[in-house]
Amino acid sequence: MSTTILRTASRFIVPLGLLFAFFIYFKGHQTPGGGFVGGLVASVSLVVHRMAMGGKSLERMLPIRERTMIAIGLLCAVGTGTAALFFGLPFFTSNHGYLSDAFDNFEWATVMVFDLGVMLVVTGVVVGMIDALSIETEEPDKEGSSR
Amino acid sequence: MNPHLIILFVILPMAAGIVSVLLHSFKQAQRVVGLLFLLANAACAAWALATVVTAPDAVSRILTSQMGNWPAPFGITIVVDPLSAIMLTVSSVTCVAVFIYCSTQLPTRFAGGYFYALFHLLMMGVQWAFITGDLFNLFVAFEIMLMASYVLFVVGTTREQVRQAYKYILLNLLGSTLFVTALGWLYGQLGTLNMADMSRMAMMGTLPKSSIPVIALLLVVFGGKTAIFPLWFWLPDAYHTLPAGIVGLFAALLTKVGAYVLIRVFVMIFGPSQEVSQVLVPVLMISAGVTMFLGVLGAVSMHTVRRILSIHIISQVGYMVMGIGMGMTIGAATGSKELAVAGAIFFVIHNMAVKCCLFLCGGLMQTHAGSDDLDRIGGLLKKAPWLATLFMIAAMSLAGLPPLSGFFGKFVLIREAITQERWVVMTFAILTSLFTLLSMLKIWSYGFWSPAPEVSLEKADMRRAISEGLMHERPRIAGGMVAVVLLVGVSLSMGLGAQKYLDISTLAAQSLVNPEPYIEAVLGKERIREIEASRLQASRLTMDTEGVR
Amino acid sequence: MTVLTAILVGLIFACSAYMMLGRELKGVCMGVFLLGHGANLAILASSRSPVGLIPPVLDGSALSRYVDPLPQALILTAIVIGFAVQAFLLTLLVLTWRRQETLELSELAEEQSH
Secondary structure: OOOHHHHHHHHHHHHHHHHHHHHHHHHOOOOOOOHHHHHHHHHHHHHHHHHHHOHHHHHHHOOOOHHHHHHHHHHHHHHHHHHHHHOOOOOOOOOEEEOOHHHOOOEEEOHHHHHHHHHHHHHHHHHHHHHHHHHHHHOOOOOOOOO | OOHHHHHHHHHHHHHHHHHHHHOOOOHHHHHHHHHHHHHHHHHHHHHHHHHHHHOOOOOOOOEEEEHHHOOOOOOOEEEEOHHHHHHHHHHHHHHHHHHHHHHHHOOHHHHOOOHHHHHHHHHHHHHHHHHEOEHHHHHHHHHHHHHHHHHHHHOOOOHHHHHHHHHHHHHHHHHHHHHHHHHHHHHHHHOOOEHHHHHHHHHHOOOOOOHHHHHHHHHHHHHHHHOOOOOOOHHHHHHOOOOHHHHHHHHHHHHHHHHHHHHHHHHHHOOOOHHHHHHHHHHHHHHHHHHHHHHHHHHHHOOEHHHHHHHHHHHHHHHHHHHHHHHHOOOOOHHHHHHHHHHHHHHHHHHHHHHHHHHHHHHHHHHHHOOOEOOOOOOHHHHOHHHHHHHHHHHHHHHOOOOOHHHHHHHHHHHHHHHOOOHHHHHHHHHHHHHHHHHHHHHHHHHHHOOOOOOOOOHHHHHHHHHOOOOOOOOOOHHHHHHHHHHHHHHHHHHHOHHHHHHHHHHHHHHHHOOHHHHHHHHOHHHHHHHHHHHHHHHHHHHHHHHHO | OHHHHHHHHHHHHHHHHHHHOOOEHHHHHHHHHHHHHHHHHHHHHHOOOOOOOOOOOOOOOOHHHOOOHHHHHHHHHHHHHHHHHHHHHHHHHHHHHHHHOOOEHHHHHHHHHO
């Protein structure tokens, strides 16, 4: 799978893809986009990196394991919802407002933390899933770890 | 109590699951933290039950919270009414017991990896199903629960388990697909999936005729999950391959969630609609009779503890369905309907504790004797007298001997069958009860009473059982016994305090047979006025037509 | 359009039923996945346009341009759930192949006897 062309291209594709993923994530509050799609785009670029450089390299690149990523993402998502309970409001009640002119009146919302959680979960799930499934094609003789 | 806190029943197990994942390599910490979370969850459930039961009137008995402050029926609603509260309480206590059993008795082959996280996520799905106020969230809750159960099914697999796991997973996937299709169609017909809103339509008689086949399709879906006749074929093969702790959990939760949903959907939502009842009641009654009788015949013919108990789950589901059918009968007095549903609810909670307890007892028998094949074990009465006593109490409770909990559930159901003059199903219920006693005595006499057989376990088998962690030379069963004692305690409290439990069940049944308070709590007062107005109009119409005649 | 979609749904259901009746696990699993897609299409086809039902956020003026968003939300959720289940089933298939070296149901059944 790993050719010179792919390896060279992946140096551009991966950072651009990750950047684009964050763009989609920030865009997602009012317009199409959001954490789920952003997470998918991010995981696609990570998978491209994996295809080009191999699983070991991806493992070195990611600061945390996939399962920790999923757990932290879920904590973000549940935490945002739970925060509303402390104000005596129903679970998942969200709040939003605008940043100052210096930031182009950027609209912030508590949902963004939730979406960040979703993004982490989706990235963790997809990367972990592809990791687990492609062990088979890469090292057919090695007894796979059933993580 | 702040009603918004009822979401804790989803948050707590989910948080426990997340923490278990983060503590992946620390088994002992996972056990301690998991137990703490489960105890907190049980405390919350007891608190919700207390709030619901002591509330002054029917509407305030129903705690609702609108997710994200979006009003029903547009947003997602979660509701704890007396039925949810009692189911939550009993299931959370049962889960504590199973958790203790699993963390002490289950070999690491099964309880390694993400076992504890999956346990909590399964529970999250179940509790979510108990508190959800619309059918689509019910689907999501079901999927979470099933997903966790799929994985639990295949951890530490033996060959037989893999084969059965495929059957279980594929059939459940088929069921889920049918479920989501039916939901889409139902939404297309009714324009809503909110339980209170659908119930309102049923009360006003505005359910379109074309929605009845879709509702019948829902019966197929839930019937499959609950394992009623003729959709029960997946259960007996699947369950007996699992280790006792996991099958105890499944027996306590999975089919009972199905029974809960049958009660919720068919008694509360569509029960008020005459057209639906007309179609479904005969189906439910026939299915109930056949389910309970065939189930128990299957159980009597089996010869290993887990198989007997697995098939027994089916037979017990029959009683619940019988109660549901009688609770929907057109023309029956409201009091009789309420009692029938109360009997079904009582039976569900009794079954949760007792069935789970029997499976755990079976597991402990296996730990003692190395097998649960009744031909190869025996003499456990001398070897484990306390286990024998506890097993006997649970078994007799299942068979329905007074003053144990099973008796009261069956008593109420059979009495209502007599009131409604349903002689056939009543006969089947009594016969089933007798056969249940027989099958329980079979385990008792072969496993505990009779001397250990000549052809005991062969040395090789014994060694294999020990190496697989299924048997121990000197069994350490203290944790398992704690779990069993807890469950027997729950069952005894239901038997000796039957009046209290029946009162709560009746309270729950009242808000199901007449869902007006539920609708008011979820949708607000104006909708109730609409119902009243439409009823007035209907009565005027009939008066007019009579006048014309 | 609705008729065409209905025919397509029927075709997909038929294909998946045919695949599920096979004896080979890979095909059976694919059949189940296909069934999920058919179901999603069926939901989409059975959802109606919201004319006459006022959605909570609109004043009703631009209704003809909108479709009812809820069935699409249902489908999206169903797709995500299906995604998870498919990943799990595929992993299970891989593991089964690794351990048993067969995906024929009948061969799995034979091994169970001894």
